[in-house]
Amino acid sequence: MAVESKKKDLLADAKNFCDGLSNVFMLKKRDPQTRHLLEKAKLLIETLISENQRATSNVPSTPRGSRAAGGMGQLWVKLDELKRENEELRKQIGKPADDRPAIPPKPSQGPGDVIIADLHKTKKENEALKAKVEKLETQIKQMDSVAFNVQDEYKRAKIALETTQRSMETVLKDYRQMEDELKLAKKESETLKQTLAKSMPLIGRTDNRHVENISEKCRPSNIAQLYNTLESQEWVDAKETLEEITDFEEEDIVQFLCACVMAAFQSCKDVYDALKATIAELLRKPTLVITDNLERERSGKSKLPDHITESIGHQLRQHFDDIDSDVIFGMMCEKLTLEFTEFVQRHPHENKVVQKFMNRCAKVTWQMVIQHPPMWLSVGDHEFDDEKHKLWWSCDHTAAKKINFFVWPALYDYKRGNLLIKGCVYAS
Incomplete structure (x- = not known):
């Protein structure tokens, strides 16, 4: 069972x-x-x-x-x-x-x-x-760790971006505000220029010792810049050329070039003085314009009134670049022949570089003499003054007292006025 x-x-x-x-x-x-x-x-x-x-x-x-x-x-x-x-x-x-x-x-x-x-x-x-x-x-844990770091970096980058955007917005706001202020300042400046231009005829006289007419291109501050450029460019080229084509010493060459500047200044001054004297004589004797006695009758006794002189100067400054520099170049050569006979007999003025320098001197100095009052070039100092002169490179600054010769003339805004550009001198 x-x-x-x-x-x-x-x-x-x-x-x-x-x-x-x-x-x-x-x-x-x-x-x-x-x-x-x-x-x-x-x-x-x-x-x-x-x-x-x-x-x-x-x-x-x-x-x-x-x-x-x-x-x-x-x-x-x-x-x-x-x-x-x-x-x-x-x-x-x-x-x-x-x-x-x-x-x-x-x-x-x-x-x-x-x-x-x-x-x-x-x-x-x-x-x-x-x-x-x-x-x-394990890989998932690592990726989670990387993802956490990336999220953390993203949060920081987002905060930095938001901060940068806020800063940029502030900068843009300031920039727009500055643009508006600049436009307003330009508008005010134009208004002042127009007001000044309208009031100029009422004043009756413009004098660069007190104020410059900034609407004119031919004014002392611009001329001073041109004069400085003339020394640093055309003068250097002319000096190097003369050293190559002549056997003169450096001292003779720099004295000749300085004399070129002064000859140009004096020639322009003679032209301007002759122009004023001629106009004054014609105003006194209008019939001289159809006779040959104009130059003989121009004795210098007749002088123009200040308002006419000012008007003439204003017109000349408006057309300063139309001056025939070749005529002034010929006058310069005549003056240089008297002082640098031996030098001029070598015909250095026939060199293109030297011609360019001399013609440039004529144009710049012409702008000087048609100012009101005329600007002034000076080579008449005899004692070295560190405030008015700069030494030639080969001079001993500690022993510099007496000026032997000028290498470059000193520029003033008018005769016995304010110094604009120091003269370069050779002193011992």
Whole structure:
């Protein structure tokens, strides 16, 4: 009775296990390998049940079979757990569950061997997937750290950008305000210029000792700049040219060039004085304009009134660049011949560079003499004065007292007026 009871229990367990296999088969029908194993296990169990039902009652069932059945059940449960864990791991790393190829069991292997082999294989895959998951988690942590740093940098950059934008807005606001102020200042300046221009005829006299007419291009400050450029450019070129084409000493050359400037200034002054004297004489004797006695009658006794002199000077300054510098150039040569006879006999004035310098002297000094009052060039000092003179490069500053000669004339805004440009001297 005990044997029959155990047999019935075994058969009940086998049927339950077979039903369980059917359920597992329904759950795992998408896995070809699992489906094959389940079908084979179910077939095997059904065959064993049939054989036990036909067997005689004297054939006892061994406990080994029940242990085997119990062991197979545990293996199936373990395999199912591992496969579920395997699927979860595959989902974590983004691989589909059915990407593993189906491996049919070898004919020589039994169902238990196949299950054990599959179990070992699943364990290995499980371990590999766990290692891969750990590696991915580490990478995710690193990427999270990098993302946190990037976010932090982004926040700082955003704050810096906002600060910069606010600063730029402030700068733009200040810039626009300055533009408006500049436009207002220009407008006020134009208004003052117009007011000054309108009031000039009422004043009756313009004097550059008190104010410069900034609407005129020919005015003392501009002339001083031209005079300074004349020394630094054309004078240097002329000096180097004379050193090449003549055998004169440097001292003689610089004295000659200084004399060219003074001759130009004196010639322009003679022209301007003659012009004023001629106009004064014509106003006194208008008929002289059709006779040949104009130059003889021009004694200098007749003088123009200040308002006429001012008007003439204004017209001359408006057309200062129309002066015929060739005429003044000829007058310069005549004056230089008297003082530098030997030098002029070498005809240095025929050189193009020297001619350019002399013509430039004529144009610049003409602008000087038509000012009101005329500007003044001076080479008459005899004692060295550091406030009025600068020394030639070869002079000893500590021993400089007496002026031997001028290298470059000093420029004043008028005679005995304010010094505009120091004279260059050779002193010992």
